[in-house]
Amino acid sequence: xxxxxxxxxxxxxxxxxxxxxxxxxxxxxxxxxxxxxxxxxxxxxxxxxxxxxxxxxxxxxxxxxxxxxxxxxxxxxxxxxxxxxxxxxxxxxxxxxxxxxxxxxxxxxxxxxxxxxxxxxxxxxxxxxxxxxxxxxxxxxxxxxxxxxxxxxxxxxxxxxxxxxxxxxxxxxxxxxxxxxxxxxxxxxxxxxxxxxxxxxxxxxxxxxxxxxxxxxxxxxxxxxxxxxxxxxxxxxxxxxxxxxxxxxxxxxxxxxxxxxxxxxxxxxxxxxxxxxxxxxxxxxxxxxxxxxxxxxxxxxxxxxxxxxxxxxxxxxxxxxxxxxxxxxxxxxxxxxxxxxxxxxxxxxxxxxxxxxxxxxxxxxxxxxxxxxxxxxxxxxxxxxxxxxxxxxxxxxxxxxxxxxxxxxxxxxxxxxxxxxxxxxxxxxxxxxxxxxxxxxxxxxxxxxxxxxxxxxxxxxxxxxxxxxxxxxxxxxxxxxxxxxxxxxxx
Amino acid sequence: xxxxxxxxxxxxxxxxxxxxxxxxxxxxxxxxxxxxxxxxxxxxxxxxxxxxxxxxxxxxxxxxxxxxxxxxxxxxxxxxxxxxxxxxxxxxxxxxxxxxxxxxxxxxxxxxxxxxxxxxxxxxxxxxxxxxxxxxxxxxxxxxxxxxxxxxxxxxxxxxxxxxxxxxxxxxxxxxxxxxxxxxxxxxxxxxxxxxxxxxxxxxxxxxxxxxxxxxxxxxxxxxxxxxxxxxxxx
Ligand code: SF4
Numbered sequence: 001x002x003x004x005x006x007x008x009x010x011x012x013x014x015x016x017x018x019x020x021x022x023x024x025x026x027x028x029x030x031x032x033x034x035x036x037x038x039x040x041x042x043x044x045x046x047x048x049x050x051x052x053x054x055x056x057x058x059x060x061x062x063x064x065x066x067x068x069x070x071x072x073x074x075x076x077x078x079x080x081x082x083x084x085x086x087x088x089x090x091x092x093x094x095x096x097x098x099x100x101x102x103x104x105x106x107x108x109x110x111x112x113x114x115x116x117x118x119x120x121x122x123x124x125x126x127x128x129x130x131x132x133x134x135x136x137x138x139x140x141x142x143x144x145x146x147x148x149x150x151x152x153x154x155x156x157x158x159x160x161x162x163x164x165x166x167x168x169x170x171x172x173x174x175x176x177x178x179x180x181x182x183x184x185x186x187x188x189x190x191x192x193x194x195x196x197x198x199x200x201x202x203x204x205x206x207x208x209x210x211x212x213x214x215x216x217x218x219x220x221x222x223x224x225x226x227x228x229x230x231x232x233x234x235x236x237x238x239x240x241x242x243x244x245x246x247x248x249x250x251x252x253x254x255x256x257x258x259x260x261x262x263x264x265x266x267x268x269x270x271x272x273x274x275x276x277x278x279x280x281x282x283x284x285x286x287x288x289x290x291x292x293x294x295x296x297x298x299x300x301x302x303x304x305x306x307x308x309x310x311x312x313x314x315x316x317x318x319x320x321x322x323x324x325x326x327x328x329x330x331x332x333x334x335x336x337x338x339x340x341x342x343x344x345x346x347x348x349x350x351x352x353x354x355x356x357x358x359x360x361x362x363x364x365x366x367x368x369x370x371x372x373x374x375x376x377x378x379x380x381x382x383x384x385x386x387x388x389x390x391x392x393x394x395x396x397x398x399x400x401x402x403x404x405x406x407x408x409x410x411x412x413x414x415x416x417x418x419x420x421x422x423x424x425x426x427x428x429x430x431x432x433x434x435x436x437x438x439x440x441x442x443x444x445x446x447x448x449x450x451x452x453x454x455x456x457x458x459x460x461x462x463x464x465x466x467x468x469x470x471x472x473x474x475x476x477x478x479x480x481x482x483x484x485x486x487x488x489x490x491x
Numbered sequence: 492x493x494x495x496x497x498x499x500x501x502x503x504x505x506x507x508x509x510x511x512x513x514x515x516x517x518x519x520x521x522x523x524x525x526x527x528x529x530x531x532x533x534x535x536x537x538x539x540x541x542x543x544x545x546x547x548x549x550x551x552x553x554x555x556x557x558x559x560x561x562x563x564x565x566x567x568x569x570x571x572x573x574x575x576x577x578x579x580x581x582x583x584x585x586x587x588x589x590x591x592x593x594x595x596x597x598x599x600x601x602x603x604x605x606x607x608x609x610x611x612x613x614x615x616x617x618x619x620x621x622x623x624x625x626x627x628x629x630x631x632x633x634x635x636x637x638x639x640x641x642x643x644x645x646x647x648x649x650x651x652x653x654x655x656x657x658x659x660x661x662x663x664x665x666x667x668x669x670x671x672x673x674x675x676x677x678x679x680x681x682x683x684x685x686x687x688x689x690x691x692x693x694x695x696x697x698x699x700x701x702x703x704x705x706x707x708x709x710x711x712x713x714x715x716x717x718x719x720x721x722x723x724x725x726x
Contacts, residue, residue, distance in 0.1 A: 030707055050524055057523040064508070067501040068515035074494045080691075083493050086500035096495075139713050140704035157704065164706050182705035186713050193714070198621055214683070216691075224654050224700040224715030230692075231650035232617060242504075247520045253676040254527055264703075267546070267637035268672065271715070272695035274679075279691040281609060281646035283616045295500065302507035 002090065002121040003350045005151040006334040010357045017332035023153070023161035027329055030160055034320045037265025038371075045261060055258045056375040058251045059311035062243070066302070069212045069245040070293060076215025082277040082289035086242075090120045093292050097204070097237055098125060100290055104235045106202035107131055112219070112226035113138035114206030115155060115314065116239045116294055118336050119349075122204070123149065135196045137225040139189055146170045153330025155337065156263050156316035161329060193225075203229035203286070207240035208259065208313075209252045210291070216276035217291070218252045220259060220269040230275050236286035242293050243310040249274060255313055262315035262373040297349045305384050309344045311374045318368035318378055324361050333358060340368035340378045347385055359385035531636055531670035539635040539668050540723070547638030550698030553720040562662075562724055563594035569720065570625060573658045576602035579623035582609055582647030589662070589724065609646035616649055626656030626716070630663040632678070633721065636671040637697055640721060643679070644692040653694055659716035661696070664726040 006013050017023070042048045062069055074084040087093035097120075101109065109126060111117065111134065123145070126134040136145040140159035144150045147170045152158030159167075168180035171188060178184045205226050209218040217238055219226040230236050246252045252274070260266045277289035301307050319325045319339030330338040335346040335355055343362055346355035359382045368378040505512045534542065540556070547554045557565050570578065578598065580586075586595055598604060605619035620626070628648060630640035640661040644650050653659065669675060672695060682688035700715030711717060 026706065033707060045530070047526055050526055054523045054526060058520065061520045065515050065518060066508070067504045067512045070504075071497070071501060071512070072515070074497060078494055084495070084497070086494075086496040088496070088500065088503075092496075137714070138704070139702045143704065157707070159704055160707075162705075167705050182708045183710045185705060186702060186710040190713055197714075198617075222700070223702050223713040225713070227650065227654050227694070228714055231654060234613070249676045249680055250522075250527075250673075251520065253672045257527075257672065266697075268634075268639055268695060268697050270697050270699070270701060272639075272672075272697075273692065274694075275650070275692040277691060279644075279689050282644055282649065282691055283607075283609075283611065283613045283646070284649040284651050285644065285691050293500075295503075299504055299507050302504060303509050 003119055003336050003346065004334060004354060005331065005336055008334070010334065013334050014328055014332050017328045020161065020329065020331075022163050023329045023331075024327070026160055026163065027154075027326055030154075030157060031320050031326055034265060034317075038262060038317060038320070041261040041265040041267065044267075045257070051258060052373055052375050054254060055313075055373050056311065058246060058254065059313070059374050060308075062245045062247065063302070063307060063310045066243065066245065069247065070242065073210050073212040073215060073245060074291075074293075076213065077276065077289070077291055078215070080215050080277040080279075080289070082215065082286075082291065084291045084293060086293050086295075088295050090294070090296055093120050093239070093294050093296075094122060094125050096290075096292060097122065097239070098129065100235070100237055101126075101129065101132065101202055104202055104288060106235065107133065108196065108200045109134045109202045109204060110197055110200040110229050110233065111136050111141075111204040112206065112221065112229045113141050113158070114204070114239055115336065116206060116241050117204060118152065119294070119296060120239070122239070133196070135193065135200075137193050137197070137223075137229060138221070139186060139223060139225075142189060142193065143167055143170060146174060151331060152336070153338065154316060154319060155314055155339075155341070156319075161331065197228050197232055200229070200233045201235065203233040203236045205229050205236065205238055207238050207244050207291075209246045209255055210238075210240055210244055211247075211249055211252055211274065212245050213248045214276075216274050218246075218249075218256065219273045219275070220256055220271070221273075222264070222266075222270040224271050227271055227273055230273070230286060231284045234286065235288040236290070238289075238291045240291065240293055242295050242298055243312075258373045259313050259315050262313075262317045262371075301348050306344065306348055306381060308376050309341070309348065309381060311376055312341055312345070313374060314341075315373055317371045317373065321367040321371045323363055323365060323367070328361065333361065340382070341376075344376075344378060344381045344385065352385075352389055356389055359383075359389070527671070527673040530673070534635070534670060536665075536668065539670060540665065542635040543633050543638060543668050543723070545638075546636065547633075547698070547721055550638050550719075552638060552698050553718070554723070555720070556665075556723045556725065558725050559589060562589060562722070563591060563597075565722060566591075566594060566627070566660075567598065569660060570598060570602060573625050575624065576604060577619075577622050577624055578602055578604045579619050579626045579652055579656055580604060580606050581628050581652060582606050583629060585629040585662075607647060607649050607652050617651055617655075620649070620651040620655035623656035625658045625660065626652050627660045627662070628652060630661045630721075631667065632675040633663045633668045633723065634671055634675060634695075635668055638721075639672065639695050639697040641675045641679075641693065641695050643688060643690040643694075645690055650692050650694070653696060654715045657717055658720075659696075659699075659718070660720040660722065662722045662724060665723050666726050668723070 085096045143159045153161045164180045176188045207217045208220045260269045278285040325339040335342045337345050343358040362382050366379045632641045699711045699719045701711045702713040703709050
């Protein structure tokens, strides 16, 4: 799989995504459920805007001094007896990981959820090793693995596109004889995976944050699978994007709080773990601890107008508010990183040739920017991508220039931003027609659907109506509060 | 113990950033505001206890407050209620601190009791955790804001003790209830800096293992314990 999750052209991906009615309904349900949980969790904490500034300041500082933090972190991993491998490319990372497994004489590899290992297409490489079994242990990833390695469609809820009946069919192939109740199926998965955990000799985990001043890593999960993966096997391989650093546990703790509230509407995830190379005298945990630090084109963002995307903490909140993600789902993007974060990040990691359409898969409504816990100006970065594509690659002209300039300038102040939204409606009016508004098509905004689009946007408006950016008075928050007050079911 | 490809990698990043390496000593991170320290800082110990109970029970966690003298009976009743052993207990002086040495003897007379042993090998300790119906441990802190217990690994208490047993009970003194993760992390950092704590793993545990991965319906006990109990002991 790697970064690209589909070989289909953009237009065909969108067409396929549009046909998947279950995925569409489940994404809508997830967005609405998460909206309430996330906003309540943030409101309960209080001073959310100041927390965002705090989170931003930590992440910006780390990115600005990234070489120093990586040096400090790797020195401290080594001091504890661990190993660090800096990989410029996915091939370098894969070669190193496969070598470690060979050296460790690993036969049973357990993995906890890691976007970066998916970026490496590591599962496929591991499957090719003789005498090595591999098990994804996050419940969603396990479901995808057992469904012939289906692609994830969300960065926090990877199997969001599957319903209980599909999971039931998958589990029956593994010998499950019960009904389709999620509780019963989860119990079956527990037993199935526990047996394999106990024979595991290598654990591969991701890393939410790497702690520079102590050489340990920080993992956040609700299931506890990462904790089993770092307790039972003798060897642990941590695979991390190079930007996932924090100065100390103190800042990790701040980010953990913001991540849990933003990703799943919890105060903290069930398990927040700080761990590293086993200390002498301890009997479980990794006797052999390896960290792979991956660049894979992340460095292309450094020193450019896109540097801020490296602040991302992968909370998924921007996916959960995005009207375009709601329409086309994760698979429509064709990238491991979908939604607004993916539309900004994918062209940096994989190039414009492959992911050049994604910055256009946005209504520029700025809901993503408004929700991002670390204040990444996502919609502005999408506009910047369009500028780069338009100006430097000379890929399209006219409409986008016009709209970009208006929005780009307009978002510099709240008042101007509101004006810009008004103006965008005005600017788009030639392409819109009226449709009756329902709860489910609210995101199609203000009865207006773009049914014909110019340039690259036309590729997907042919198959799916493009939501017009919301009028400032009609944003999702306003609608949701109003709808809830009336006792409506937010679907 | 190796670091590979570092200098080339980091030089490239510094070049992209347009600034030399080794700037951090003169540009350390300065916390922008004191929200983490201020949040819930106005709560009294009694209010923190009430908050801890409320937030724990919402997870859901079974929450008890007991006097030290009531603790042995509560533990015995808990073991019976959860269907008995095998139990997995840490090797720690906390049992003596809480005057639980007689309880240790009496429970061992009735049930299979295993200890996480500092001098046992990996396989032996993991086996004890694997077969455990009940795991009991002593927490360093209880966080009022989130209903979280925190534990640190040491030779007498491995990581898996908190994850492999089916039922998990955590004992915490009332004086160790703090507002939030901020205070717990500050303590761990201080202990580590002073050389008083040399642990490879610190776990913050907030209720039972759970997942919403099938149709976002929350189910408990996917990997870790199926249920969790906190016992706050008046000290
Ligand atoms: S860009 Fe912001 S909102 Fe989106 S996943 Fe990253 S941190 Fe979360």
